Amino acid sequence: MSVRIVDVCEVTKPISSPIRNAYIDFTKMTTSLVAVVTDVVRDGRRVVGYGFNSNGRYGQGGLIRERFAPRLKEADPKSLLDADGGNLDPDKVWATLMSNEKPGGHGERSVAVGTIDMAVWDAVAKIAGKPLFRLLAERHGLAADPRVFVYAAGGYYYPGKDLSALRGEMRGYLDRGYNVVKMKIGGAPISEDAVRIEAVLKEIGSQAQLAVDANGRFDLETAIAYAKMLRNYPLFWYEEAGDPLDFALQAALAEFYPGPMATGENLFSHQDARNLIRYGGMRPDRDWLQFDCALSYGLCEYQRTLAMLKTHGWSASRCIPHGGHQMSLNIAAGLGLGGNESYPDLFQPYGGFPDGVRVENGHITMPDLPGIGFEGKSDLYQEMKALAA
Numbered sequence: 486m487s488v489r490i491v492d493v494c495e496v497t498k499p500i501s502s503p504i505r506n507a508y509i510d511f512t513k514m515t516t517s518l519v520a521v522v523t524d525v526v527r528d529g530r531r532v533v534g535y536g537f538n539s540n541g542r543y544g545q546g547g548l549i550r551e552r553f554a555p556r557l558k559e560a561d562p563k564s565l566l567d568a569d570g571g572n573l574d575p576d577k578v579w580a581t582l583m584s585n586e587k588p589g590g591h592g593e594r595s596v597a598v599g600t601i602d603m604a605v606w607d608a609v610a611k612i613a614g615k616p617l618f619r620l621l622a623e624r625h626g627l628a629a630d631p632r633v634f635v636y637a638a639g640g641y642y643y644p645g646k647d648l649s650a651l652r653g654e655m656r657g658y659l660d661r662g663y664n665v666v667k668m669k670i671g672g673a674p675i676s677e678d679a680v681r682i683e684a685v686l687k688e689i690g691s692q693a694q695l696a697v698d699a700n701g702r703f704d705l706e707t708a709i710a711y712a713k714m715l716r717n718y719p720l721f722w723y724e725e726a727g728d729p730l731d732f733a734l735q736a737a738l739a740e741f742y743p744g745p746m747a748t749g750e751n752l753f754s755h756q757d758a759r760n761l762i763r764y765g766g767m768r769p770d771r772d773w774l775q776f777d778c779a780l781s782y783g784l785c786e787y788q789r790t791l792a793m794l795k796t797h798g799w800s801a802s803r804c805i806p807h808g809g810h811q812m813s814l815n816i817a818a819g820l821g822l823g824g825n826e827s828y829p830d831l832f833q834p835y836g837g838f839p840d841g842v843r844v845e846n847g848h849i850t851m852p853d854l855p856g857i858g859f860e861g862k863s864d865l866y867q868e869m870k871a872l873a874a
């Protein structure tokens with residue numbers, strides 16, 4: 486049996502809402518939805534792999550349609566296959582996507598490639614007839630753990646949102662089974678943010694822990710001022726204080742903030758991730774890494790990032806990716822990450838879990854669906870099917 490990619494389709498979809506973090510609002514946010522259509526038939530249906538990019542970087546239709554999809558469609562189909570020709574080889578597909586691309590400058594193209602890569606892995610696992618997390622665990626000689634820690638991200642600035650609305654939002658997450666919640670900081674004066682944090686801490690009490698996210702807004706002086714305020718609270722983490730590429734700022738901050746810090750969602754290659762590990766002063770015993778494969782060249786690249794972390798003494802369990810998608814849930818369950826982000830009320834239908842999956846004590850259990858599991862989430866699959874089925 487041979488496998489052939491017969492089409493790569495893309496459509497750009499809105500994931501807009503009036504929310505705001507310290508850096509951007511999401512009133513015009515979009516995502517690319519991609520389908521990699523194969524000529525393989527499973528259970529009477531053509532195998533189609535699906536992917537989309539995480540929130541925050543907009544759709545990548547131009548790059549996908551003009552540069553990356555044509556490379557796959559023009560490639561010799563045999564050059565994309567694994568050793569026995571029975572499935573696609575994601576690394577060979579990745580190398581084809583990245584042919585004639587210079588090193589460095591990892592910007593939008595890492596999002597475009599990450600989106601296609603998600604669809605390729607979905608197709609590969611479906612052709613293998615397995616959930617992606619089981620396929621990944623097998624390939625790495627690991628035991629899959631379908632139980633994955635998830636936390637509820639939200640707490641955005643929103644027109645007219647007062648403290649009681651913020652508290653109500655957080656209460657809603659606790660009611661849905663989460664025990665870690667996240668809110669935005671840095672989009673208001675520090676005194677106001679301190680009041681917001683106190684209000685949330687009062688609401689969640691001992692039922693949950695709070696993480697805060699500055700979205701890269703602060704200069705060193707402000708990051709330190711916040712560190713001095715935040716260190717008075719037992720926070721789950723202090724996220725992305727300064728510019729994602731300002732490793733010196735991140736390293737300096739550790740002197741002022743003994744608690745856990747998190748960053749990495751805006752680093753888009755294993756080389757950028759390596760620079761954070763080399764120069765960012767991140768502490769493998771307490772800090773968290775948030776690289777998101779759907780923004781950073783996909784799972785092929787994420788596996789290189791995990792290998793790099795290992796050589797630097799970091800455990801995969803320190804990774805809790807940004808993005809709230811099922812792709813990272815599979816990586817977490819298959820490769821032993823520390824968990825995954827989730828946005829219970831945002832970016833639908835792309836984020837979240839298959840229908841019927843519930844959060845219990847801050848964890849979900851992955852159902853055994855072939856591929857990434859998108860077919861188990863009916864509102865999402867509806868959009869995917871409309872693109873290609």
Ligand SMILES: O=C([O-])CC(=O)C(=O)O
Pocket residue numbers: 506540541638698700750807808826
């Ligand atoms: O607001 C955003 O851009 C999303 C974000 O940082 C997160 O989920 O950590």
Ligand SMILES: [Mg+2]
Pocket residue numbers: 698700724725750807
């Ligand atoms: Mg963040």
